[in-house]
Structure formats: structure tokens, C-alpha cells
Amino acid sequence: MIIKSFSITFIILCFVLTILFNANLNSFLDIPSLWFVVVPILFLSFLGNKGSGSMRNPIKGRAISWFELIGYVSVFLGVIGSHMGMINLYENFGDKSSIGPAFATLILTSFYGILIFLFFFLMGQYKLKKVAIYFVIGQTVILINNMLTLSFGF
Template sequence: MDIASLLGIASGIFLIVGAIFLGGDIHNFINIPGLMIVGGGSLATTLLTFQFRDVFAAFKAAYFVFSKEKEDPNEAVAIMISLCQISRRQGLLELSKIETDSGFLKKACGLIADGSSNDVIRNALITEIESLKMRHFIVQDVFRKMGIYSPAFGMLGTLIGLVQMLSNLQEPSQIGPAMATALLTTFYGSLMSTMFFLPIAGKLKARTILEVINLEIMLEGSISILDNNNPVILYEKLSSFISARLRKPMKEMVGR
């Protein structure tokens, strides 16, 4: 589980709810019509903007933000060093037998084992990376758009509440609920945007950047295996993708 994401959401909700409790009754901040306007309107507009499968994929990806630990680039470097050692001892053809959950790595190993040229391997894997970036951009854009739509529907709810309030000035009992809807929809829209949708989009973008780094490590590692097949040179080249303070020494990666 990603502790940072969980801690961020939990602390934000705790501080906001705590401030509400300190300032009065939390029931004053519960308004079903306002939630319907902001939540329902944002979701409906998002479904109008994107295909259903993209929206479903976005919410599925958001779940993984909280449930899946981020991948360590050092692991990708260690995997490529291991493949380099296998290819030196048993030959490049042995890489075609590698069992892995990564389709990208499986493809890279297959291209190496088939004796493909550097350009063929590089172009094929770069295409894979660019395709992944585009798929992830759409997923991130779903939450970015929801972060834009929710405050807009908050303002729309405010206008609805004001119209209701002004049309019932002769009935004082109706002014309070209408005013609550007017104010709380703006609150809901801002809360959903700044507390949920935009941070999730940012987190997904950060995960995409990290995943692309791992894939680029595999790409450059594949080319290096085909070029020189030297674990030391491979380590020095691939470790450059990782910050110096986070970089693990080669002796911790050899023989894994």
C-alpha cells in the first residue's frame, strides 16, 4: 500500500472534519441536493467527455495508487544485470525462455533472442513506451477534467440555490435550505477538486514518470546486452537513471 497517498488523504479529511467540528455542527455541512449537483454533474460530464472504458480505467488506476507500492528502479537495474549474466553464460537464445509478468520485458527478451538489430529493438520498445504514455495521459486527464468540472458544478449549484432563495423570499422557512444549497455546493466542488481529483491526477502522473523510467532502463539494458554483454558496463550505464543517493551498489544486485 502507498503510505504517502493514504496518509495524505486521511490527514486532509481529518483536518477538514476537525475544523468543522471545532466550528459547529457537522450536520450543517451535509446537503444531499448539493452533493447530487456536484458529484452527479461531474460524473455525468466526465462520461460525456470520455469513453466509459477510459473512465472505468481511471478509477481502477486510482485504486492502484493506494493499494500498490511504487516500483523501485533499482529492481529494474538488477533484473537487467541478471539477464546479462544469463546471456553471457548460456547465450542470447536463453533469454527467450525468461518467465516474467512484464510484457515489455518479455518483448525485449524476445527481440534480443531473435537477433534483432539495435535499431529494431529501440524502435519497437520506444513505440511501446510512447503508447503507454498516451494511455496513461488519458487516465490522468479523466481526473484533471473532474477537477475542473466539480468547482464549475459547485458554482452552478450556488446559482440554483440563489434562484430558489430569491423565488421564496415571501416564505422565510425556505430561505435557509436554499442558502445552504447555494453555499455548500461551492464547498463540495472545491473540496472534491483540491482534495481528491487533482491530487489523484498528480499521483498518477508521478507513477507514470516512474514507470517510464523503469521501461527506459529495460530498453537501454536490452541494447547494452546486445552490444557488449558486460554486467559492469551495464550497471554503470543503467544506474545513471537513478539519483545518486538512491542508487544501490552493484554488489547488492549481482546474483539476485
């Protein structure tokens, strides 16, 4: 258990150090997107913790465990959040002042979602379904497409 928690802390620390060396930690904090992703995850964790048995074991009558369910929900919340950001971005595309918050929602919801997904993937002992991997790769495509539209669209 010590080895497990130590290595998960090491992995999270890798990303935090990469951010700290290259940019400001403040650019990675956005309260609306944090609220959108973290609150449902906290609620689900509370629900899973209240039920009988370990969160690592399958839910009663279902094929997946609580850790797996929470991981998938966080990825899908990231996808939904990035689409919300896209809608806000393209609705007011001519107005330069509204681009920043919309693009922050677009990037940071999927960032938080995938970070939580990685955390719960490392905590549990399950094999990933392919759909989750497709969604994770698709986030890069969404990110790069919007970045190119933003940079060459003006």
C-alpha cells in the same frame, strides 16, 4: 503510495475536525446538493476507470488527464449549483422559511465541488489552469455578497 494516501487523509481530516470542533456535522449534509455534485462525478469516474490506461495519464487524443477533467467538472458543478441556490433565494426573498434550504444549496454545492476538486488535484500530477483558480476565488465573492445581502436585506 502509502505516504500519498496518508497525507490526503490528513488533509480531509483537517477540514472534518475543523467542522467538528465548531459546529454540527449535520449542518454540512444536504441531500439535494450532494446528489447534484456527487452523481455526475461518480459517473465520470466510472467512465474514466473503464477506459484503457491509468486515470493519471492523458485521455487519448486530448491534452488533459481524467483526474484533471473530473476536478474541473466538479468546480463548475459547484458554480452552477450556487447559482441555482441564488435563484431560489431571490425568487422567494420575502418568505423566511424558504431561505434556509436555498442558502444550503448555495453554500454546500460549492463546498462539495471545491472539496472534490482538492481531492482530485492532490491525486493527480497536473498543473492547474488559471481558469479553475479564478472560479475557486470567485466562489468566495459569491458567498460573501449573498451573506451580506441576507443579513442586511431585511
